[in-house]
Amino acid sequence: MNKNILLGITGSIAAYKSADIASGLVGMGYDVQVVMTSNAVRFISPLTLETLTKNKVYVDMFEDEDHSQVTHINLATESDLILIVPASYNIIGKAASGIADDLLCSIIAASPGEKIIIAPAMNVNMYSNPILNENINRLKKCGVSFIEPEEGRLACGVIGKGRLRNIPSILEEVDMFFCEKPLKGLKVMVTAGATREYIDPIRFISNSSSGLMGVSLAKACKKLGADVTLILANSHYDPDGMKVIKVDTASQMYEAAIKHYEDMDLIFASAAVSDFEPLTYSSEKIKKKTKTNLILEFKQNTDILLELGRLKKNQFLVGFAAESENMFDNAINKLSKKNLDMIIANDLSNFSSIEAKVWLISHEETIELKKKDKEELAYDIVRKVIEVANFSKEGFDEKNS
Ligand code: CTP
Secondary structure, three states: OOOEEEEEEOOOHHHHHHHHHHHHHHHOOOEEEEEEOOOHHHHOOHHHHHHHHOOOOEOOOOOOOOOOOOHHHHHHHHOOEEEEEEEOHHHHHHHHHOOOOOHHHHHHHOOOHHHEEEEEOOOHHHHOOHHHHHHHHHHHHOOOEEOOOEEEEOOOOOEEEEEOOOHHHHHHHHHHHHOOOOOOOOEEEEEEEEOOEEEEOOEEEOOOOOOHHHHHHHHHHHHOOOEEEEEEEOOOOOOOOOEEEEEOOHHHHHHHHHHHHOOOOEEEEOOEOOOEEEOOOOOOOOOHHHOOOOOOOEEEOOOHHHHHHHHOOOOEEEEEEEEOOOHHHHHHHHHHHOOOOEEEEEEHHHOOOOEEEEEEEEOOOEEEEEEEEHHHHHHHHHHHHHHHHOOOHHHHHHHHO
């Protein structure tokens, strides 16, 4: 891989977590060079980082004995990514104001914003300070990316936003930074989850879809560079880094999908949409004493995907077919009836499971994908779609020329 990451550590209590970050990055195959501010050294020993990275840790601008080398410029140019974890209020303020009074600030000053990722960690009041907000926006305008902190219990005992984002998410952001981005410049919409159709204010019919497949597809598209809009119904998954529109019923999903459809390049309709809704809705709770047997009548819901197929212009439209019998015949039928470019056929055993086995059926071919974790499978699906739809950067440029 041979990618060099400069890990900048600043004076925040979360500095102790930088050892796990350094160790995770080394385990992923990156060469990690650590630069610490003098305040960071109060929280964690350079020796820990040196042992984990097998590289010298830099703190002082002038500590190199060989003065023919300019340390901060070398460190800046030799790194492919500058990752500041944790980033204090102070370093963000200095970087945004163009102050370069120590080694880490000077490296930031000598690097393009596009190769800097900052993960802040601080007290909730500091994090909500409008000055910090201005500084973050200023750096974002220069191309710097931020990994937002989480809400939770902070070192000062207060509960609020400011806790360093969890380590797996930070490592995933790094992975994302380096992976190729064939969907860059493209807009992707994903529908996911299980819609609900209400009988009375608290009772509804729905299904057991967890939303995992759709959320995994959305995350895979995001990782491959797309601008993602996820329309999500009743799922406990809550992915970061994309526009998530939460809906409840099929008609809310329909409205959201239609509203955003025109701008989209690629759509995955993975939601398990209720095909029927009760013919009548009781605005009061249905009382047991009023009925011995409750008989409900249903009417058909709008088929969202059928409508998207009808309105299709240049979008590449991918649907799902969940079948308990005649899977291929039914899927091929839906492919043409709904005017899709591809349909992902699977049997009902995949519902609410973390694994799935699917077939991708286009008008030209059927591709069988191995049974995998849905998260991994999502990458295989998106990569195949990119191939079939010719969504390479060149393909996209051609498409838009
Ligand atoms: N779909 C939709 N709106 C609906 C029903 C389905 O957008 N009201 C979409 C699903 O998200 C999926 C595809 O249509 O991408 C096929 O859904 P599926 O439930 O397999 O089939 P249906 O078209 O509903 O037909 P049937 O239930 O008869 O199999």
